[in-house]
Amino acid sequence: MSFIFFAILSGVAIGAALLVVFQKDVVFSALYLTLTLLCVAGLFFLLSAPFVAALQILVYAGAIMVLFTFVIMMVAEENSGEKNAIPFQKTLVALLVGLVIFEARAFMKSVSNTLSWSSAEYFPLKEFGRKLYQDTAFAFEITSLILLAAIVGVLALARKEKIK
Amino acid sequence: MVEPAHVFAVSFVLFFIGMLGFLVRRNILVLLMCVELMLNAANLAFVAATKITARLEGQVMVFYVIAVAAAEVAVGLALVVQIFKAKATLNCDDLNEMKG
Numbered sequence: 001m002s003f004i005f006f007a008i009l010s011g012v013a014i015g016a017a018l019l020v021v022f023q024k025d026v027v028f029s030a031l032y033l034t035l036t037l038l039c040v041a042g043l044f045f046l047l048s049a050p051f052v053a054a055l056q057i058l059v060y061a062g063a064i065m066v067l068f069t070f071v072i073m074m075v076a077e078e079n080s081g082e083k084n085a086i087p088f089q090k091t092l093v094a095l096l097v098g099l100v101i102f103e104a105r106a107f108m109k110s111v112s113n114t115l116s117w118s119s120a121e122y123f124p125l126k127e128f129g130r131k132l133y134q135d136t137a138f139a140f141e142i143t144s145l146i147l148l149a150a151i152v153g154v155l156a157l158a159r160k161e162k163i164k
Numbered sequence: 165m166v167e168p169a170h171v172f173a174v175s176f177v178l179f180f181i182g183m184l185g186f187l188v189r190r191n192i193l194v195l196l197m198c199v200e201l202m203l204n205a206a207n208l209a210f211v212a213a214t215k216i217t218a219r220l221e222g223q224v225m226v227f228y229v230i231a232v233a234a235a236e237v238a239v240g241l242a243l244v245v246q247i248f249k250a251k252a253t254l255n256c257d258d259l260n261e262m263k264g
Contacts, residue, residue: 151238
């Protein structure tokens with residue numbers, strides 16, 4: 001049963017990745033990349049990683065793709081739009097996104113009751129927190145510095161030039 | 165039960181598609197999207213590795229990869245906006261002022 005979910009999720013992920021690459025319109029590329037990211041999040045659910053799956057949906061599909069969409073809107077080209085779309089594309093994409101979200105949730109209900117590394121629901125959150133905040137605490141702090149550097153860099157890049 | 169070997173195969177195919185797109189396409193935004201695709205393929209491989217070895221370091225690594233990728237995308241997109249303001253093109257073939 002879980003193999004069917006895995007097959008559908010990975011098939012949709014690979015198909016959407018191919019469409020990201022071979023699509024003329026950059027708006028639809030961003031849409032298919034979001035679909036790929038959601039499928040990969042579903043695969044994370046299947047692999048006993050619900051924390052990383054939620055992080056992927058929130059950060060990757062939720063923040064990074066929104067950033068991409070903003071920039072695509074800012075640098076809008078003239079030849080993008082509806083006429084490049086395949087038929088029923090919007091319906092297809094909506095169905096696929098709904099399917100992915102449904103599958104991730106449906107799979108979590110269908111696994112065995114033994115909590116071990118062989119079942120998909122086994123995720124030792126306390127140990128994960130310990131690894132994150134104790135074993136790799138230095139990398140955690142350095143990551144916050146990386147994010148600070150990114151914020152400062154983006155502000156410095158996006159500022160209007162003022163010549164004094 | 166998901167076989168980690170199959171997940172590694174999917175990760176390999178996704179990485180290959182991302183690499184192919186990075187080499188073929190000329191729009192800078194699509195290049196950045198292919199980089200994200202390659203990073204996701206690596207994340208998938210890390211999570212499959214935690215399933216095999218039953219150690220959580222793989223998922224911790226994915227946490228850091230997602231955080232650093234977010235920072236990198238922000239800076240990369242700011243650069244793309246500046247390039248577009250300066251040259252009004254998104255074709256990477258037209259950005260050759262440093263050549264020769």
